[in-house]
Amino acid sequence: MEQRVLRFETHTGVRIYSLPVEVFPQFYANVYLVIADGLVCLIDTGSGHGNSNTDLVAGFAAIQALWGEKLSLADVNQIILTHAHIDHFGGLGFVRQFTQAPTAIHIADRRVITNYDGRLLFASKALSRFLRHAGVSAEQHQHLMGMYLHNKDAFRPQPIEQTFEDGDRLCNLFEVIYTPGHCPGQVCLRLDEVLFSADHILARTAPHLAPEMITPGTGLEHYISGLRQVAKLDGIELTLGGHEQPIENLAQRLEQIFASNQRKIDRISDLLKAQPQTVAQLSAAMYRGLQGYDQLLGIEKVGAFVEYLYLRGYVRPVNIAPDNDDRDPINVMYELF
Ligand SMILES: [Zn+2]
Ligand SMILES: [Zn+2]
Structure with missing residues (x-):
C-alpha cells in the first residue's frame, strides 16, 4: 500500500500530520505531528531501525513542500509516547539529537525506556x-x-521527563485514556473529535496480545476493558492508529474487534x-x-x-x-x- 503523509485539522484548528515511517522492513508505523498555538508535539518516534529515521525526516520535508509548514525536528517542543514498544519509541535517541523537548509516557511504561536492560532481563x-x-x-x-x-540490545536507555496517568490532560490539549492490554502503559489520546488510538485500535488488524503471565498489565482482560473505555467516548469522528489507515467509523470498528x-x-x-x-x-x-x-x-x-x-x-x-x-x-x- 502507498504510504503518504496525511493532513487533518480539528474543529478548533489544531493541525495534525500523519507521517508514515518504515519501522521494520515492509512494516510501517504512523508518527503524528500535532501543531497548536506554540505547541509542536511529536506523538511517537518510529523505531530508529532501518529507514525509520530517514522516513521521519522526509515526513517533515513533505509537510513543508505540500502545506508550507516550515518545521523540522529541531522545532519539536513536546514528545509523547503512546506506549513502550520499540516501533514507537526506538527513534527517541535520534529525535533527541535535534531537540531538548521533554518526553512523556504513561507511568506503567516508563521503566521500559529508563531501565531498558533490566526490564529486558526480567x-x-x-x-x-x-x-x-x-x-x-x-x-x-x-x-x-x-x-x-535478537537485536534487542540496540536501544540505549533514555531519560523520561514526564509521566501521565488515566484522565490526565497533556499540553492543555490531550485527554489521556488508559487502555492497557497490548502494553502495560498503552494509552489512547483524545484531542477534540480525534482519537489517537495507538496500537489499541487499528483499522485492519488486531494488535498483538501476550499473557499477563509474562508482563502484568498486558493480556486480554485489560485489552477488552480498554476497548470498553473507548466505546464510552462520545463525539469521536476520526481515529488515528499507530499503524494502518485512519478509522472513520470507530463504533463499527469496535464491533468488528469484539466479534x-x-x-x-x-x-x-x-x-x-x-x-x-x-x-x-x-x-x-x-x-x-x-x-x-x-x-x-x-x-x-x-x-x-x-x-x-x-x-x-x-x-x-x-x-x-x-x-x-x-x-x-x-x-x-x-x-x-
Ligand atoms: Zn505496540
Ligand atoms: Zn506498533
Missing part, C-alpha cells in the same frame, strides 16, 4: 517460563528465545472440547504454518486467550501434580471446564 525470564508452561519443545524454546532477544475476539474464544473452546491441549498445541492448530517471529507472537496470543478463559473459569489445567514441588509447571494441558 521480561525474557518471564517469557522463558511462559514458553515452558505453554509446552514448546526444548529446541523450539531455544529458537524462540533467540528470536526474541473477532469472540471468534477466537469460540475456536479455542472448540479445540479444547475435542481434547485437552497445551497453548503450543492450540497455537499450532490455530495458526498453521506460522514461521519465525510470527510463531512466537502466535503462541503469546493464544496464551493471552487461554489465560483469559482460565481467569473466567472456563478452562482449567489438567496435569499439574499437587505436590510440594515449587518449580513452575511445564507443558500445562488445559481442558474446558
Whole structure:
C-alpha cells in the first residue's frame, strides 16, 4: 500500500500530520505531528531501525513542500509516547539529537525506556517460563528465545521527563485514556473529535496480545476493558492508529474487534472440547504454518486467550501434580471446564 503523509485539522484548528515511517522492513508505523498555538508535539518516534529515521525526516520535508509548514525536528517542543514498544519509541535517541523537548509516557511504561536492560532481563525470564508452561519443545524454546532477544540490545536507555496517568490532560490539549492490554502503559489520546488510538485500535488488524503471565498489565482482560473505555467516548469522528489507515467509523470498528475476539474464544473452546491441549498445541492448530517471529507472537496470543478463559473459569489445567514441588509447571494441558 502507498504510504503518504496525511493532513487533518480539528474543529478548533489544531493541525495534525500523519507521517508514515518504515519501522521494520515492509512494516510501517504512523508518527503524528500535532501543531497548536506554540505547541509542536511529536506523538511517537518510529523505531530508529532501518529507514525509520530517514522516513521521519522526509515526513517533515513533505509537510513543508505540500502545506508550507516550515518545521523540522529541531522545532519539536513536546514528545509523547503512546506506549513502550520499540516501533514507537526506538527513534527517541535520534529525535533527541535535534531537540531538548521533554518526553512523556504513561507511568506503567516508563521503566521500559529508563531501565531498558533490566526490564529486558526480567521480561525474557518471564517469557522463558511462559514458553515452558505453554509446552514448546526444548529446541523450539531455544529458537524462540533467540528470536526474541535478537537485536534487542540496540536501544540505549533514555531519560523520561514526564509521566501521565488515566484522565490526565497533556499540553492543555490531550485527554489521556488508559487502555492497557497490548502494553502495560498503552494509552489512547483524545484531542477534540480525534482519537489517537495507538496500537489499541487499528483499522485492519488486531494488535498483538501476550499473557499477563509474562508482563502484568498486558493480556486480554485489560485489552477488552480498554476497548470498553473507548466505546464510552462520545463525539469521536476520526481515529488515528499507530499503524494502518485512519478509522472513520470507530463504533463499527469496535464491533468488528469484539466479534473477532469472540471468534477466537469460540475456536479455542472448540479445540479444547475435542481434547485437552497445551497453548503450543492450540497455537499450532490455530495458526498453521506460522514461521519465525510470527510463531512466537502466535503462541503469546493464544496464551493471552487461554489465560483469559482460565481467569473466567472456563478452562482449567489438567496435569499439574499437587505436590510440594515449587518449580513452575511445564507443558500445562488445559481442558474446558
Ligand atoms: Zn505496540
Ligand atoms: Zn506498533
